[in-house]
Amino acid sequence: MTAAGRVSISIRNKLSALNPLFLDVINESHKHNVPEGSESHFKVVIVSAAFEGQNHLARHRLVNGILQEELKNDIHALSILAKTPEQWEENSTVTKSPPCLGGSKESSDKE
């Protein structure tokens, strides 16, 4: 389900800079050991021609860079699936994120 909280809106707005063909911002916080209503754990599925010619690390660094403020202040974990339009056409499967194992006791800390 696509989230609509402050952080997810901010993520969506900022990633629109990559002119995505497809963008899904999924708040997965409810699957983790955090208070209800949290916006701390996200999965981003983004398809953009901006990723062409880039390896996995470069794509993730690009997204991390765009979401630098959110990663610094709000986001505890960020799962990224970044594909080019051609790759998305070949395979648009989105794998489930691994289940939470409880994490550290200090749940307010970053991953």
Added chain:
Amino acid sequence: MFLTPISRISRGISCVRHSVIRNAVSRSFCSDSHDDFKPKRKNIPEGMEEVSDLIDRQVKENQVMLYMKGTPSQPQCGFSLQTVRILNAIGVDFSSVNVLEYPAIREGIKLYSDWPTIPQLYVNGEFIGGCDIVTTMFKEGELEKMFKDAKLIE
């Protein structure tokens, strides 16, 4: 002295060895030496240099190095668990540090790698990525090929 236990998975057997890093030897530079001759460091804040040096040694002294939450036998995060499972499935020997036990390393590795999350995988001193990248590379066969090319698996 900075003492940090590193878990080591070798042929399925888990053991712990300690990495002992002595205090960095202080260097003195000629007062009128040009900045160009000073050692180049990543943008590491003051006070974090010792941790950065420790991490630098860890990733260089351990061919496959995983910074994770929990230990390989008891991961405390789903993303760390998935990464461990993949490394075990490939059958590569690896070392790990439980960042939950070492807050300085937990913060230090993020600065060192310029990467905001844990887990983080290093191979031969090179940052490979986190759980998503390791998983994608595993599914595409890239991870196994990388380990084979590096002669870390047969």
